[in-house]
Amino acid sequence: MQLVKPRLVVGLIIVTIFFLLGFVAPFFAPEDPTAWNTYFRNLPPSAEHIMGTNNLGQDIFWLLTWSIRNSLWIGLSVATFATVIGVLVGLSAGFLGGVSDRFLTLAMDIVIAVPSLPVLILISALLGGKTSLLIIAGVLVLFNWPWPGRQARAMSLSLREREFIHVAQASGENAGKIVVLEIMPFVLGWALANFINTILVAISAESGLAIIGLSSLKEATLGTMIYWAMQHQALLLEKWLWILSPIFAIMLLFIGLFLVSTGWSDYFATRRGRQ
Amino acid sequence: MQFAKFLLFRLLTYVLVVWISITIIFFVPRFVPGSPVEAVLGRLMSQGTTMDPKLVQSMRETLTQLFGLEGTLWEQYSSFLTRVLLTWDFGPSLANYPTPVSVLIARALPWSLGLMLTALLISWTLGNFIGLLAGYHNKSTTSKAIETAAMIVYPIPYYILALLLVILFAYIWPIFPFVFQVSGEPGSWQWMKSVAYNSFLPLMSIVMVSLGWWIISMKAMAIDTKEEDFVQYARYRGVEDNKVMVGYVARTAILPQITVLALSIGGVFGGSLITEILFGYPGVGTLIYRAILGSDYNLILGTVSLSIVAVATATLILDIVYPFIDPRIRYK
Numbered sequence: 001m002q003l004v005k006p007r008l009v010v011g012l013i014i015v016t017i018f019f020l021l022g023f024v025a026p027f028f029a030p031e032d033p034t035a036w037n038t039y040f041r042n043l044p045p046s047a048e049h050i051m052g053t054n055n056l057g058q059d060i061f062w063l064l065t066w067s068i069r070n071s072l073w074i075g076l077s078v079a080t081f082a083t084v085i086g087v088l089v090g091l092s093a094g095f096l097g098g099v100s101d102r103f104l105t106l107a108m109d110i111v112i113a114v115p116s117l118p119v120l121i122l123i124s125a126l127l128g129g130k131t132s133l134l135i136i137a138g139v140l141v142l143f144n145w146p147w148p149g150r151q152a153r154a155m156s157l158s159l160r161e162r163e164f165i166h167v168a169q170a171s172g173e174n175a176g177k178i179v180v181l182e183i184m185p186f187v188l189g190w191a192l193a194n195f196i197n198t199i200l201v202a203i204s205a206e207s208g209l210a211i212i213g214l215s216s217l218k219e220a221t222l223g224t225m226i227y228w229a230m231q232h233q234a235l236l237l238e239k240w241l242w243i244l245s246p247i248f249a250i251m252l253l254f255i256g257l258f259l260v261s262t263g264w265s266d267y268f269a270t271r272r273g274r275q
Numbered sequence: 276m277q278f279a280k281f282l283l284f285r286l287l288t289y290v291l292v293v294w295i296s297i298t299i300i301f302f303v304p305r306f307v308p309g310s311p312v313e314a315v316l317g318r319l320m321s322q323g324t325t326m327d328p329k330l331v332q333s334m335r336e337t338l339t340q341l342f343g344l345e346g347t348l349w350e351q352y353s354s355f356l357t358r359v360l361l362t363w364d365f366g367p368s369l370a371n372y373p374t375p376v377s378v379l380i381a382r383a384l385p386w387s388l389g390l391m392l393t394a395l396l397i398s399w400t401l402g403n404f405i406g407l408l409a410g411y412h413n414k415s416t417t418s419k420a421i422e423t424a425a426m427i428v429y430p431i432p433y434y435i436l437a438l439l440l441v442i443l444f445a446y447i448w449p450i451f452p453f454v455f456q457v458s459g460e461p462g463s464w465q466w467m468k469s470v471a472y473n474s475f476l477p478l479m480s481i482v483m484v485s486l487g488w489w490i491i492s493m494k495a496m497a498i499d500t501k502e503e504d505f506v507q508y509a510r511y512r513g514v515e516d517n518k519v520m521v522g523y524v525a526r527t528a529i530l531p532q533i534t535v536l537a538l539s540i541g542g543v544f545g546g547s548l549i550t551e552i553l554f555g556y557p558g559v560g561t562l563i564y565r566a567i568l569g570s571d572y573n574l575i576l577g578t579v580s581l582s583i584v585a586v587a588t589a590t591l592i593l594d595i596v597y598p599f600i601d602p603r604i605r606y607k
Binding site: 114122200204236240251255258 | 288291292295296299300303304426427429430431432434435438439442446447548549552553563564566567575578579582583586587
C-alpha cells in the first residue's frame with residue numbers, strides 16, 4: 001500500500017521552495033528591491049543579477065522574492081485567522097446546539113452568500129489606491145471564516161455523541177475543556193487541508209485585485225509586481241522576465257498548494273481509516 | 276409541508292442576504308474617509324479650470340443630490356433601499372452624463388452573460404467527452420497524462436491564465452488583438468466575425484480553467500460506473516465496446532454532471548470580472564472598472580449592487596430547483 005502519495009511529496013517540495021524564496025532569501029537581498037534606480041536599467045540576466053533588472057532599475061529576482069514573501073504573508077495570516085475563528089465558532093455552534101446554533105449557522109450562511117469580490121472592489125475603489133494589505137487581509141478573513149466554520153460545526157455534531165466525549169462529560173470536565181482537548185485534535189487534521197485552501201483563496205483574491213490596480217500599490221506582492229510591470233510597459237518593451245516571473249510564480253505556487261491540500265486529504269483519510 | 280418550510284426558510288435567508296449586502300454597500304462609502312462629491316470636484320479643479328466659488332457651490336449641491344447624499348442618514352438609507360430593490364434607478368452616470376446607470380448596465384449585461392454561458396457550455400461538453408474517454412480507458416498512459424494536465428491547470432486562477440494567453444498570443448506571437456475592438460454593423464456577418472475573433476482569447480482562458488474540473492469529475496465517475504454490474508453484464512453479453520461506453524457508462528455518469536452544470540450557471544455572473552478587465556471586454560466587469568477609474572460613484576454602486584443581487588438570486592433559484600433535478604436530494 002502506498003502510504004504517502006507522490007502528489008503530496010511533489011507539492012511539499014514546491015511549497016518548501018517558495019517558503020525558502022519568500023522567507024529566507026529576502027534576508028540576503030543586497031538592497032531594497034522596491035527602490036527605483038538602485039542598479040542600471042534593463043540589464044540582461046547575469047551572475048550578479050540572475051534575472052536581470054527592469055526599466056525602473058530594480059533587480060527582478062530580489063523583487064520577486066519580496067513579492068513572494070508578502071503574498072505568502074497575506075495567505076498565511078488570512079488562513080490562520082479565518083481557520084481559528086471558523087473552527088471556534090463552528091465547534092461552539094455544534095456543541096452548544098439550540099438557539100445559539102441556529103443563530104451562528106444563519107450568520108455563516110449569510111456571509112457565505114455575500115459575493116466578496118464586488119465588496120472588495122468597492123472598498124478598494126473608494127479608498128482610491130490607499131488600501132493597505134492589512135485592510136484587504138481583514139476583509140478576506142471576514143469572508144472566509146464561515147467555510148471552516150460550517151465544516152467544524154458538522155464535525156462537532158457527529159463527535160458530540162461519541163463515547164469518549166460522554167466519558168469526559170461524566171467525569172466533570174467543563175464544556176470549553178472538552179472542545180479544546182477532545183474535539184480539537186479530530187478537527188485539526190481536516191482543518192489543515194482547509195487552511196491550505198484558504199491560503200490559496202486569499203493570495204488569489206489579493207493578486208486579482210492587484211492586477212487591476214486595486215490592491216495596496218506600495219507594497220510588493222505577486223499581483224502588484226504584475227501590475228507594475230504592465231503599468232511600466234513591460235509588454236511593449238518585451239521585458240518578459242519581469243512580467244512572466246510573477247505569473248509563473250503564482251501558477252507554480254498554486255499547483256504546489258493544491259497538490260499538498262489534496263494529497264494531505266487523501267493521506268489523512270487513509271490514516272484515519274487505519275485507526 | 277416539508278417543502279413549504281424549506282421554501283420559507285430559504286426565502287428568509289435570501290432577503291437577509293440581500294438586505295445585509297445592500298446595507299454594507301450603503302455604509303462602506305460612508306465610513307471610508309473623503310466624500311465622493313469632493314473627490315469629483317477636486318478632479319475637476321485639478322484639470323486647471325478656475326471656477327468661481329458660487330459655481331462650485333451649486334455644483335456641490337447638484338452632485339450631492341445626484342449621489343443620493345441629501346438628508347439624514349436614515350433618509351438616504353431608505354431611499355437607497357428602494358432604489359436597489361424596487362426602481363433600479365441609480366441616477367445618471369457621471370462619466371457618461373446623462374445616460375442613466377441602468378441603461379449602461381443593460382448594454383453590458385448581454386456581453387457578460389454571452390461570454391460566460393458560451394464558455395460554460397464549451398468546457399462542459401469538451402470536459403465530459405475527454406473525461407469519459409480518459410475514465411473508460413483509465414489504464415492507458417494518455418488517460419494518466421490527461422488527468423495530470425487537468426490537475427495542473429485546475430488550481431490556476433482564471434485571470435492568471437487570461438494574462439498568460441494575452442502575453443503569448445497578443446504580444447509574443449501576435450495573432451489576436453490585445454484591445455477588444457469590434458467592427459461592422461451590429462448583427463451583420465462582419466460584426467459577428469469580429470466579435471468571435473475578439474472574444475476568442477477571453478473565452479479560451481475561461482474554458483481552459485473550468486475544463487480541468489469537468490475532466491477530473493467525469494473521469495472519476497466513469498471509472499466508478501464502468502465497474503458496476505449492469506455494465507459488466509452488458510460487456511459479457513457481447514455489446515460492442517463503444518456502445519457500452521456511450522450507452523451505458525456515459526448515460527449514467529452524465530446525470531450528476533448535468534446537475535453541476537445547472538448549479539454553475541448561478542456562478543457565471545461573478546466569474547469573469549477580472550478577465551473582462553484584462554481584455555477590455557465590454558461586459559459588466561469592464562463597466563465596474565471604468566466606473567472606478569472615472570470615480571463614477573452612481574455607476575459603481577449600481578454595478579456592485581447588481582452583481583450582488585444577481586448572485587444571491589441565482590443561488591436562491593438553484594437551491595429551490597436543485598432537488599427537482601437531482602432526485603437523491605430531499606428537503607429535510
